[in-house]
Amino acid sequence: MGDFSEFRRLDEKSLVEYVRTVPCLGSMVGDNLEVKEVGDGNLNFVYIVVGSSGSFVLKQALPYVRTRGESWKMTRERIYFEASSLKEHGRWCGEHVPQVYHFDRTMSVIAMRYLEPPHMVLRKGLIAAVEYPLLAHHMSDYMSRTLFFNSILYHSTTHHKLGVAEYCGNVEMCRLTEQVVFSDPYRESPFNRWTSPYLDDEAESIRRDNALKLEVAELKSKFIEQAQSLIHGDLHTGSIMVTPESTQVIDSEFAFYGPMGYDIGAFLGNLILAFFAQDGHADEHNNRKAYKEWILKTIEESWNLSQKKFIALWDEHKDGPGEAYLPTIYNNHELWHLAQNKYMTELFHDSLGFGAAKMIRRIFGVAHVEDFESISDPSKRAACERRALELAKFLLKERRELVSIIEVISAIGQIE
């Protein structure tokens, strides 16, 4: 048996030895283990482990970013926050968060449910024009429940601040977001790239857009300062595994107590990117018109259902431990409604602002999205990206004037 009392990097062989030292894992999978490295992890090493009686995924964090090599250091502790947040989010929304079977802080290892085929990454499904009729329903469940149940609308301040304090420890991951989402796209940085030369003017124009940069400053401070809920922190369409029946949110190593709108915006913003990429994927077999309509409907329903479910949870738990809106104060129907309305309006504006910032960083920052990258003709890709950028700028600057998601859908239609 191997010695796993200190951190060491696993490989397919030592992983089998490791599994034998963890009774719950060993008994779950049985004998004749087959181990396969998945190979598409961005930050971590991910293995599928299948045995005679079961399977799981094992994820190990190394002290650097997998796809960037050992020179891009990153704390292994991120996987502790991933395991903790998966468990916490799973507690409130077990339907859409894979079960964690085992966590080993020393070895930086999580073993969790294997999301077997036909599960695939949502982003790839969106590129392939696959409709997921339950996606808006599932993601609104996930967002409304994880965000509501980890906020002061549900918890006492005492409980809340315990969580806030713990997740302050994930600051290294937060700082990465601060840099790549809120800073680099708005200045010259060796990490930035874009579809050049087509978008050279646009890249320069966002570095010169005072109004845009003022909005981004406000969002950046909010991201750092506002401990509103335990958010996923990286809720783009690459962090979601789907089948037509199942929606599973993974990869929460960026989790911390931050603004709820950052999660909702990440999801909506990446759906909007998927929308604008469709023209780059259209061909004689599929002009993507119907699929674009489905994406728009999904954006609309994702917000509307999230809002509706969030308010329903709030109503249901208004006599619970949360102390932000005490029923003895918000004690008439009109006021209760006004308070919820005001709260949801601000959340809507935050979501649009953060969503727009996430869109811009995927066009000009270090990490791009396959939705656009897989469009091989750069002029065609740039045309798609330019439309997405136009919408993002509009949302960042004008979001406070918008009152419903329909207006966002209209704005998308106008840019189209």
Added chain:
Amino acid sequence: MGDFSEFRRLDEKSLVEYVRTVPCLGSMVGDNLEVKEVGDGNLNFVYIVVGSSGSFVLKQALPYVRTRGESWKMTRERIYFEASSLKEHGRWCGEHVPQVYHFDRTMSVIAMRYLEPPHMVLRKGLIAAVEYPLLAHHMSDYMSRTLFFNSILYHSTTHHKLGVAEYCGNVEMCRLTEQVVFSDPYRESPFNRWTSPYLDDEAESIRRDNALKLEVAELKSKFIEQAQSLIHGDLHTGSIMVTPESTQVIDSEFAFYGPMGYDIGAFLGNLILAFFAQDGHADEHNNRKAYKEWILKTIEESWNLSQKKFIALWDEHKDGPGEAYLPTIYNNHELWHLAQNKYMTELFHDSLGFGAAKMIRRIFGVAHVEDFESISDPSKRAACERRALELAKFLLKERRELVSIIEVISAIGQIE
């Protein structure tokens, strides 16, 4: 020698024994110790210790609120946060924060500079119509420096979140504020009291004022969620000791990472209460007219100087470790100015909102202020309180329309 390895309550006799076990204190005061219990501490026991070669104040926290007796429990750990924040604030503004000589977490004891006569509590000076020509200058130094240097305008996020995590531990004190400032005045509570029957209608009207309660909800959430800086947390005129030449801020047991406007608002709001109380103190010797003018000037200068100094610090440290506004992004004069303007406008509105909430709680909540309480004629007192309330309601509801402190001064004048 006594045994102080476990917590025990000190008295004048055991305190002398205790001092002898702490070499730095013993050598500071020398022989022939005289110990006097101050007797006006609200939460804690406070002793003045004077010896042949020096003096200090010794403060001990008990696990309950001194003035409420053993039934009102309160964690002794508050004094750890008081000592930590005094040291941190003293580091940035040593001129206006008394030096901490010694802290003993086990015994819940702080020994700190004795603020010898003629130092007196600012609130008592305001009641006695004493002018402090340097007050606005000193308090703007204190507020701008302590708030700026503990924010992400100056510190890296890494540093900031270490502090945030630590002060989450002071949640019990935060919850007390949440209850007595943001909740109780807006509902029926056995802790509430007001000048009855004169203000009975007003007490009921604020419990029925939907617009007011919406504003208070927003401020309460901001108080809990926004970790903007290490704030004092209780910066009313009773937490400030003054002479005409010296201004010293004490009693920071409510310190935590919260919105800056809560400190600025507490100070300004209590000056406004002092202003409206003057008519209750006027007599044939002093009609208080000139003194009221001095208070208004002090309110105006306190904000204007705080703003000016805060911006000067920001300019001076723009290339420092703070990452919120990177010079590579906010890289032109106009944008830099716009960003600062936007930030200060929001801080102004926060300060007015929190200040107004602090005023209301002093008229209808559990803890009143001597400014009003010392007006013995209840009808006269109620008249003063009613005017303060009118201003507070105006500020809570209309603050976002105001752009300068002059408009606040005008509004005070109109209510007069």
